[in-house]
Amino acid sequence: QPVLCCAAKKKLILYKWVGSSFDEWKEIALPDTPACMAWCGDSLCVGVGRKYTIINVRTGAEKPLFDSNSSAPAIFRLPGLQEMLLGRDSISVFQDFEGRPSRKYAITWGAPPSSMVYSHPYVIALLPKSVEVQLMETQKAVQTISLRASAVVPSPRDDAAYVLANNQVYRLRPVPVYRQIDILMESESYETALRLCELCMSQPQVAAKADGIYRAYGLSLLAEREFDAAISQLTRCTSLDPREVLSYFPDLCPAGFPPASAPLDLKGHQLLRAYVSLIKYLNALRRRRAAPGG
DSSP: OOEEEEEETTEEEEEEEETTEEEEEEEEEOSSOEEEEEEETTEEEEEETTEEEEEETTTOOEEEEEEOTTSOOOEEEOTTSSEEEEEETTEEEEEETTSOEEEEEEEEOSSOOSEEEEETTEEEEEOSSOEEEEETTTTEEEEEEOOOEEEEEEOSSSSOEEEEETTEEEEEOOOOHHHHHHHHHHTTOHHHHHHHHHHTTTSHHHHTTHHHHHHHHHHHHHHTTOHHHHHHHHTTOSSOOHHHHHTTSTTTOOTTSOOOSSOOOOOHHHHHHHHHHHHHHHHHHHHHHHSTTO
């Protein structure tokens, strides 16, 4: 049976759908007026004072979680997932419907958020002086909009969001993902570009960019002497000429092939590490080319 919950002063009033209307079912007393709440299965996650509590509405059993510290409590249920984001200062913590941490990471905002919406694959949050957009899987801000907004709601038809600010309603519409990737690549934000690409590979225009990201990210990591991480990306790239990788090593650069603009100057243990990673790359390339259809 559908259940409706209303907060009234220091209590929750629950209604059950009976026949053609909601009938009052029960009341649950609280120590203070709830600031926010969200359904999580048969329970409610409630922010009262500075504390979060999960209340089973059928049994009345309560499970205290943690304090929101200096910020007001803020609860956001992630659509389509059995997860919530609970605010604690400028951090949003992932919790499952049992009140357990559901991810090893949290989202850190520029200030404590008052409200948020999810627009795949982004979380849009209202901060005191701005609207901040983060890619949830990388916990990195991709855009900050200078708006003192008071409310945000998701569009029921697409990935847009509506923001109320300055007595006006603004529609935030995402740039096509393939264009977002281009912008991230231009700013050399390769890790974010790669994660965004992986999240949206079902879009043909996005999938077509994967090889270019592997190449650019891998060569960037190679220049930074992150050898294992570089090879991990470069082995995924199917269009890269292996001589371009060798061009970073002056002693190995093929004759007639232009050297890298910033070749590596390596010695001792660092050179050994680089060669070990390079051998892994060349062996992976040989296996791929020896495979049927390679």
